[in-house]
Amino acid sequence: NAGVxxxxxxxxxxxxxxxxxxxxxxxxxxxxxxxxxxxxxxxxLIYYSVGAGITDKGExxxxxxxxxxxxxxxxxxxxxxxxxxxxVYFCASSGKPQRNEQxxxxxxxxxxx
Amino acid sequence: xxQVKQSPQxxxxxxxxxxxxxxxxxxxxxxxxxxxxxxxxxGPALLIAIRxxxxxxxxxxxxxxxxxxxxQFSLHIMDSQPGDSATYFCAAASQxxxxxxxxxxxTKLTVNP
Numbered sequence: 590n591a592g593v594x595x596x597x598x599x600x601x602x603x604x605x606x607x608x609x610x611x612x613x614x615x616x617x618x619x620x621x622x623x624x625x626x627x628x629x630x631x632x633x634l635i636y637y638s639v640g641a642g643i644t645d646k647g648e649x650x651x652x653x654x655x656x657x658x659x660x661x662x663x664x665x666x667x668x669x670x671x672x673x674x675x676x677v678y679f680c681a682s683s684g685k686p687q688r689n690e691q692x693x694x695x696x697x698x699x700x701x702x
Numbered sequence: 703x704x705q706v707k708q709s710p711q712x713x714x715x716x717x718x719x720x721x722x723x724x725x726x727x728x729x730x731x732x733x734x735x736x737x738x739x740x741x742x743x744x745g746p747a748l749l750i751a752i753r754x755x756x757x758x759x760x761x762x763x764x765x766x767x768x769x770x771x772x773x774q775f776s777l778h779i780m781d782s783q784p785g786d787s788a789t790y791f792c793a794a795a796s797q798x799x800x801x802x803x804x805x806x807x808x809t810k811l812t813v814n815p
Binding site: 593620622629630631632633634637647679681683688689690691692693694695696 | 802
């Protein structure tokens with residue numbers, strides 16, 4: 590199993606550009622999450638999904654959108670990138686048998702200039 | 703109500719010493735308390751977790767102590783090693799629903815040889 594994979598690893602965007610961060614898991618987990626990590630601020634939940642077709646906002650959803658058309662994939666869309674979205678983005682998943690344990694991907698480091 | 707407060711922000715320990723990181727929460731609905739370990743350039747990974755029906759859980763050199771009445775829990779790393787140098791996050795969640803985790807801001811641990 591590859592676990593949780595994320596692409597790209599690094600990206601530089603100009604202000605106003607858009608992009609999609611890809612996340613795929615091969616553990617057949619129902620739950621998937623997107624976090625952003627800023628220095629000294631921990632991990633903030635952006636969006637989450639409890640299953641295909643179901644998504645909901647987390648703590649910091651503004652400027653982002655998600656979709657969940659399959660169990661495996663949970664892409665995060667940034668529209669009109671802003672410097673405040675410069676961060677490291679992590680995707681995570683969880684499911685049976687240990688529903689509480691979240692497995693994280695390696696992250697995408699995004700810089701908006 | 704949803705916050706998890708973590709201290710200290712950084713910690714330097716000598717090899718063989720004990721590292722102690724503390725967390726406090728307010729939401730009494732929380733009933734799952736994990737600790738995640740993150741190495742530079744990697745995603746967080748579950749280290750150890752506890753539920754409030756026990757006051758202590760030990761796995762090797764890592765121990766969680768839990769004080770339900772004080773709404774506090776802590777991570778103790780015995781015989782700290784240079785390889786333990788990482789950022790540690792405490793988190794909390796309530797059972798059922800989306801299994802969302804609320805993270806502390808993290809503690810950067812440095813173990814000097």
